[in-house]
Amino acid sequence: MAYTRNSTSRQGDRRGSSQRGSSGQIRKKRTCRFCDNKEDYVDYKAEKKLQRFVSEQGRIIPKRITGTCAKHQRMLVTAIKRARHLALLPFVSDAVK
Numbered sequence: 001m002a003y004t005r006n007s008t009s010r011q012g013d014r015r016g017s018s019q020r021g022s023s024g025q026i027r028k029k030r031t032c033r034f035c036d037n038k039e040d041y042v043d044y045k046a047e048k049k050l051q052r053f054v055s056e057q058g059r060i061i062p063k064r065i066t067g068t069c070a071k072h073q074r075m076l077v078t079a080i081k082r083a084r085h086l087a088l089l090p091f092v093s094d095a096v097k
């Protein structure tokens with residue numbers, strides 16, 4: 001079957017993604033960073049890496065935003081909590097209020 005694609009296709013014909021963006025929120029590609037790198041363990045000593053999963057206020061960003069899978073999100077949370085205990089990450093940022 002020949003699928004002819006016109007140039008007059010209406011409404012967002014970008015890469016045929018099945019993303020449902022109801023609100024105008026920009027979403028990055030939802031892939032688990034740890035699965036991509038085939039990491040089986042989240043290192044709590046790598047605070048640079050963990051910082052990407054923590055908001056400016058020092059809160060852990062939920063997996064629905066970062067795209068981390070459940071398995072790795074669990075490990076990530078443990079790692080962040082350990083990192084906090086070691087003062088590698090803040091419990092709460094100074095920027096808050």
Ligand SMILES: [Zn+2]
Pocket residue numbers: 032033034035036068069070071072
């Ligand atoms: Zn994963």
